[in-house]
Amino acid sequence: xxxxxxxxxxxxxxxxxxxxxxxxxxxxxxxxxxxxxxxxxxxxxxxxxxxxxxxxxxxxxxxxxxxxxxxxxxxxxxxxxxxxxxxxxxxxxxxxxxxxxxxxxxxxxxxxxxxxxxxxxxxxxxxxxxxxxxxxxxxxxxxxxxxxxxxxxxxxxxxxxxxxxxxxxxxxxxxxxxxxxxxxxxxxxxxxxxxxxxxxxxxxxxxxxxxxxxxxxxxxxxxxxxxxxxxxxxxxxxxxxxxxxxxxxxxxxxxxxxxxxxxxxxxxxxxxxxxxxxxxxxxxxxxxxxxxxxxxxxxx
Amino acid sequence: xxxxxxxxxxxxxxxxxxxxxxxxxxxxxxxxxxxxxxxxxxxxxxxxxxxxxxxxxxxxxxxxxxxxxxxxxxxxxxxxxxxxxxxxxxxxxxxxxxxxxxxxxxxxxxxxxxxxxxxxxxxxxxxxxxxxxxxxxxxxxxxxxxxxxxxxxxxxxxxxxxxxxxxxxxxxxxxxxxxxxxxxxxxxxxxxxxxxxxxxxxxxxxxxxxxxxxxxxxxxxxxxxxxxxxxxxxxxxxxxxxxxxxxxxxxxxxxxxxxxxxxxxxxxxxxxxxxxxxxxxxxxxxxxxxxxxxxxxxxxxxxxxxxxxxxxxxxxxxxxxxxxxxxxxxxxxxxxxxxxxxxxxxxxxxxxxxxxxxxxxxxxxxxxxxxxxxxxxxxxxxxxxxxxxxxxxxxxxxxxxxxxxxxxxxxxxxxxxxxxxxxxxxxxxxxxxxxxxxxxxxxxxxxxxxxxxxxxxxxxxxxxxxxxxxxxxxxxxxxxxxxxxxxxxxxxxxxxxxxxxxxxxxxxxxxxxxxxxxxxxxxxxxxxxxxxxxxxxxxxxxxxxxxxxxxxxxxxxxxxxxxxxxxxxxxxxxxxxxxxxxxxxxxxxxxxxxxxxxxxxxxxxxxxxxxxxxxxxxxxxxxxxxxxxxxxxxxxxxxxxxxxxxxxxxxxxxxxxxxxxxxxxxx
Numbered sequence: 001x002x003x004x005x006x007x008x009x010x011x012x013x014x015x016x017x018x019x020x021x022x023x024x025x026x027x028x029x030x031x032x033x034x035x036x037x038x039x040x041x042x043x044x045x046x047x048x049x050x051x052x053x054x055x056x057x058x059x060x061x062x063x064x065x066x067x068x069x070x071x072x073x074x075x076x077x078x079x080x081x082x083x084x085x086x087x088x089x090x091x092x093x094x095x096x097x098x099x100x101x102x103x104x105x106x107x108x109x110x111x112x113x114x115x116x117x118x119x120x121x122x123x124x125x126x127x128x129x130x131x132x133x134x135x136x137x138x139x140x141x142x143x144x145x146x147x148x149x150x151x152x153x154x155x156x157x158x159x160x161x162x163x164x165x166x167x168x169x170x171x172x173x174x175x176x177x178x179x180x181x182x183x184x185x186x187x188x189x190x191x192x193x194x195x196x197x198x199x200x201x202x203x204x205x206x207x208x209x210x211x212x213x214x215x216x217x218x219x220x221x222x223x224x225x226x227x228x229x230x231x232x233x234x235x236x237x238x239x240x241x242x243x244x245x246x247x248x249x250x251x252x253x254x255x256x257x258x259x260x261x262x263x264x265x266x267x268x269x270x271x272x273x274x275x276x277x278x279x280x281x282x283x284x285x286x287x288x289x290x291x292x293x294x295x296x297x298x299x300x
Numbered sequence: 301x302x303x304x305x306x307x308x309x310x311x312x313x314x315x316x317x318x319x320x321x322x323x324x325x326x327x328x329x330x331x332x333x334x335x336x337x338x339x340x341x342x343x344x345x346x347x348x349x350x351x352x353x354x355x356x357x358x359x360x361x362x363x364x365x366x367x368x369x370x371x372x373x374x375x376x377x378x379x380x381x382x383x384x385x386x387x388x389x390x391x392x393x394x395x396x397x398x399x400x401x402x403x404x405x406x407x408x409x410x411x412x413x414x415x416x417x418x419x420x421x422x423x424x425x426x427x428x429x430x431x432x433x434x435x436x437x438x439x440x441x442x443x444x445x446x447x448x449x450x451x452x453x454x455x456x457x458x459x460x461x462x463x464x465x466x467x468x469x470x471x472x473x474x475x476x477x478x479x480x481x482x483x484x485x486x487x488x489x490x491x492x493x494x495x496x497x498x499x500x501x502x503x504x505x506x507x508x509x510x511x512x513x514x515x516x517x518x519x520x521x522x523x524x525x526x527x528x529x530x531x532x533x534x535x536x537x538x539x540x541x542x543x544x545x546x547x548x549x550x551x552x553x554x555x556x557x558x559x560x561x562x563x564x565x566x567x568x569x570x571x572x573x574x575x576x577x578x579x580x581x582x583x584x585x586x587x588x589x590x591x592x593x594x595x596x597x598x599x600x601x602x603x604x605x606x607x608x609x610x611x612x613x614x615x616x617x618x619x620x621x622x623x624x625x626x627x628x629x630x631x632x633x634x635x636x637x638x639x640x641x642x643x644x645x646x647x648x649x650x651x652x653x654x655x656x657x658x659x660x661x662x663x664x665x666x667x668x669x670x671x672x673x674x675x676x677x678x679x680x681x682x683x684x685x686x687x688x689x690x691x692x693x694x695x696x697x698x699x700x701x702x703x704x705x706x707x708x709x710x711x712x713x714x715x716x717x718x719x720x721x722x723x724x725x726x727x728x729x730x731x732x733x734x735x736x737x738x739x740x741x742x743x744x745x746x747x748x749x750x751x752x753x754x755x756x757x758x759x760x761x762x763x764x765x766x767x768x769x770x771x772x773x774x775x776x777x778x779x780x781x782x783x784x785x786x787x788x789x790x791x792x793x794x795x796x797x798x799x800x801x802x803x804x805x806x807x808x809x810x811x812x813x814x815x816x817x818x819x820x821x822x823x824x825x826x827x828x829x830x831x832x833x834x835x836x837x838x839x840x841x842x843x844x845x846x847x848x849x850x851x852x853x854x855x856x857x858x859x860x861x862x863x864x865x866x867x868x869x870x871x872x873x874x875x876x877x878x879x880x881x882x883x884x885x886x887x888x889x890x891x892x893x894x895x896x897x898x899x900x901x902x903x904x905x906x907x908x909x910x911x912x913x914x915x916x917x918x919x920x921x922x923x924x925x926x927x928x929x930x931x932x933x934x935x936x937x938x939x940x941x942x943x944x945x946x947x948x949x950x951x952x953x954x955x956x957x958x959x960x961x962x963x964x965x966x967x
Binding site: 171192215219 | 656658661771775776
């Protein structure tokens with residue numbers, strides 16, 4: 001099966017480490033993929049809040065481009081690693097197909113620039129593709145340096161499972177935990193897997209946003225996690241960037257790396273730190289492995 | 301009121317009577333226009349519009365017109381035939397006509413109530429009236445037939461509803477078959493400790509009725525049995541009952557329990573169904589001490605003999621009466637009854653579906669049914685409120701509306717949860733002194749003594765927090781929350797989000813229809829609401845009847861209900877069933893099939909299709925012969941017949957075609 005890779009803005013910017021590790025893992029798994037040509041903004045956040053129709057149209061342009069790029073595929077699978085992109089593309093598809101009036105408006109907008117959305121699209125999260133298309137068996141078979149002894153708190157965030165419950169439970173998902181176990185890590189049992197990370201509040205009402213991410217870090221650390229595995233650039237950013245200020249503000253002592261789940265996969269596959277963008281982490285993975293033999297220290 | 305020109309046209313003299321039904325019809329349909337239009341149809345000699353055609357003056361109007369205008373056909377356009385067909389047929393008959401020279405047009409349920417546009421509603425009403433006027437001309441004079449009724453009654457379900465209905469009928473001197481799926485009767489009520497609001501002991505008031513059932517000479521009790529097949533019609537049903545093997549000869553077992561003690565399993569090892577999994581039972585067991593009948597049973601899924609064939613069979617050794625029979629087979633009984641009462645009850649909502657509440661994840665989250673067993677003196681802890689880890693709770697949260705009043709699960713209110721939550725709060729407070737927090741959306745306590753009970757709880761110091769709980773978690777923010785379950789909810793009365801740490805959480809689960817309610821519905825040919833509750837014939841005036849004559853419903857299978865309402869309904873269903881079987885005969889529609897001899901080619905197709913063997917072959921004349929006494933009016937032969945020789949009264953081909961053409965000619 002071939003896939004279209006839709007990076008979205010974050011993976012080319014703040015979430016570069018996510019792109020680096022996602023692509024490294026794709027190559028390791030010999031996944032056939034092409035980046036979407038001429039892609040544009042998915043329509044998330046500000047757009048969606050101000051003008052839904054414009055946001056949907058932006059998303060629909062990407063969907064139409066993907067169909068054009070894979071013109072002879074019956075079903076076009078788009079991989080959107082960023083949870084916000086994943087959700088917006090899915091929401092746009094849902095609205096176009098469910099609400100005739102919105103669908104007609106968007107179709108006629110696309111027609112203006114000689115484009116067409118036919119409805120052959122299936123939007124996928126890389127986690128879904130790894131576990132359900134490739135399968136845990138194969139993922140396991142490629143492991144060269146098992147994550148033995150690493151205790152991972154899988155953090156899914158909200159957008160991957162809500163409101164569209166595509167491949168996992170909307171409140172207590174387990175896919176990433178299964179994946180981590182397949183890599184040899186220990187999955188930490190905790191109840192905040194889909195609780196809010198603070199989202200964009202960290203940038204607007206800092207007090208509230210920071211508190212929300214602190215709750216997650218504090219609980220994960222208390223449950224004995226060595227690392228939080230994330231699947232969304234915004235979650236990852238919120239969780240790792242303010243740990244010092246959080247500790248001062250809430251009198252805490254959180255010190256926990258927040259890595260992309262694909263970085264952990266890459267580590268288990270023995271891919272180099274640079275290729276996985278591990279040097280970009282603000283809270284380095286180093287400390288978690290310094291006590292273990294056989295692991296290189298990661299230079300920041 | 302308006303009378304139009306009298307037309308003399310052929311032999312038919314038809315009167316059309318259009319009803320306003322107050323504003324039910326007239327609010328949407330231009331009734332005068334419909335009546336005026338009817339007057340233009342061939343053979344219609346009089347048309348009338350009247351406010352309530354079903355009223356006495358309305359019926360008199362029809363009767364007077366029949367006489368005055370020498371009518372020989374009557375059409376009434378009003379409500380559903382289910383409501384008033386009988387009324388107008390009677391009026392027609394009393395005017396001296398055959399009652400089947402009447403046709404009803406439904407312009408209320410089929411038109412005014414379901415059409416928004418007034419013009420379209422009026423046009424549809426006209427088309428339907430035109431159809432009826434054509435149809436009524438080909439109606440034949442028929443006689444309804446009266447058949448004797450079997451006086452026995454079948455009650456399905458042995459909970460409090462079924463028990464009460466069975467006893468009522470049996471006490472009236474009729475024979476009752478009570479069929480229960482579980483090994484014992486008693487249903488949910490047998491599992492409860494106390495009942496609200498009087499705090500009567502449930503077992504003390506239920507078990508005497510259970511033993512009366514067993515002892516009653518008019519009741520045949522079949523537990524561990526299910527209905528397999530239902531044939532026939534009101535007054536004469538044939539029912540096949542499947543008796544599952546319990547591997548015990550019921551008539552020989554005295555319930556001494558020696559076999560249970562002797563079983564090779566020294567301790568219970570398997571989930572005890574009666575204690576909803578809170579205790580363990582052996583493969584051979586008595587469901588609970590007062591089980592009725594007092595007969596043990598063997599579960600072949602767990603019994604060593606069935607699983608391995610290598611068991612010392614200690615149970616057989618100790619049973620002096622030789623009641624154990626490993627070779628027992630499924631058994632089928634066929635019975636004939638005149639009426640059937642369905643009292644199949646409900647199931648509780650499975651809270652795994654709301655994962656936010658942590659049921660099945662955190663051991664100290666319980667369902668209310670589990671707590672009923674936990675506070676019950678005959679339960680797994682002899683009535684002591686102990687959590688799964690053996691501790692006594694110091695604080696308890698009761699979450700209301702779990703699986704009720706929520707569009708994600710069930711939109712309806714389950715009616716009993718507020719009250720049983722109060723009851724459980726009272727019992728736990730009494731026995732543990734714990735702090736109790738009730739999280740409710742609205743307190744619903746409408747019933748005799750219910751509001752007073754709520755007031756009593758408020759005075760006892762039970763906490764009430766108004767708000768639907770968002771989640772139950774185990775993540776502590778402050779040291780005092782460590783090792784507790786934390787309830788997060790918005791207190792909507794003061795508008796703040798609250799975190800309350802507690803030891804134990806009780807989920808007040810709602811009531812749902814059984815998973816197989818759909819199968820039961822098909823088996824008995826009745827209707828279900830979209831939630832799976834059995835549908836009553838009329839929500840106000842026929843609450844225990846169904847759309848199938850002779851089949852009645854009682855208790856929670858019709859919708860969530862508490863014990864007083866259930867028992868009242870069971871009594872009502874029993875009275876309705878008695879009224880039917882006691883009169884001795886039932887009037888049947890003359891909807892039997894017959895054969896047009898000249899058209900019959902003698903192909904015999906209908907003979908093999910008839911489920912009632914009502915058709916035989918007349919070899920001399922080479923044609924099918926119909927026995928109308930055996931015919932049940934199913935219509936199978938009519939659709940099978942290749943030449944159209946088989947016809948069914950009330951639904952003949954020409955009647956159907958006339959009706960269709962009436963509509964088509966209009967549009």
